[in-house]
Amino acid sequence: MEATHEIVPYDNPLLSIRIFQSHRGPNTRTEWHYHKQLELLLVLNGQLDLYMEADMISLVKNDVAILGAYELHRDYCSTALEYIVVQFDLEHFFDQSSISYMRYFSETHEPLSRTNYIFKDRPHIQDEVSGCIRTMLREADKKEPGYEIAVSILIKQILLLLLRNDSRKVLSEQDPFDKIRLKPVLDYVEQHLTDRIAVEEVCQIANMSYYYFVKFFKKSIGLSFTEYVNYRKVKRAERLLLTKDLSITEIGEKIGMPNMAHFYKMFKKYNDCSPKQYQKKMLQWKSHEH
Helix, strand or coil: CCCEECCCCCCECCCCEEEEEEEECCCEEEEEEECCCEEEEEEEECCEEEEECCEEEEECCCCEEEECCCCCEEEEECCCEEEEEEEECHHHHCCCCCHHHHHHHHCCCCCHHHHHHHHHHCHHHHHHHHHHHHHHHHHHHHCCCCHHHHHHHHHHHHHHHHHHCCCCCCCCCCCHHHHHHHHHHHHHHHHCCCCCCCHHHHHHHHCCCHHHHHHHHHHHHCCCHHHHHHHHHHHHHHHHHHHCCCCHHHHHHHCCCCCHHHHHHHHHHHHCCCHHHHHHHHHHHHHHHC
């Protein structure tokens, strides 16, 4: 089975989301593919058979489905189809205070698509999610002031509905005490993003041995400590690229990544483009908007 890695173009580079309504004729299919973004589907008219590696669900009018990051899938529609697609980068919608919840949706024991049972078992939840998707599409189409806030809130609302209605515990459970223990570490990282942050330093803050801390952090956050630090540094770099008149070298120094090769590699990992390309895309988008 050969699958295609789909690169998703964002409507707004700052929002890390693509929302669109589409039509397809009868007896059409897509081949196996995957992408790093989570995907939400809402069928407006027709029927869509959605295939995952070990599962298949049929969606009809008003049905909703979710697919996880990098989850292999393909589909087939026997009738004319009208549907809404939302593809979004999970990492964009979690900040320092909520990032520990990211692992519920990125490192589940089972494919995230297994949570689709929630929509079948609880039709009122499906109706709520459907309403969120329809509103997101309207917000993205109209682009009124603050629509980015509205879309971000709606994505978080959908994730919260899944988290709170997962009676089968498909999503990972976590001890709230874990988050409390790591708060001083996360605060320290935010305060020292301009520095080189050593694991040994934060082990002392957490009062844990090196080996215990490394495992504990990965289990609690869903990213290794090094991955988390790089992720937060890149987020800081994104903000600097759009708000400060600095060279790429200066920005690398300001986030504690003076090695340009490493900075470019980390930035591309989270944005699928270089810092300069990101800045250019954002300026073009702003110019297009106005």
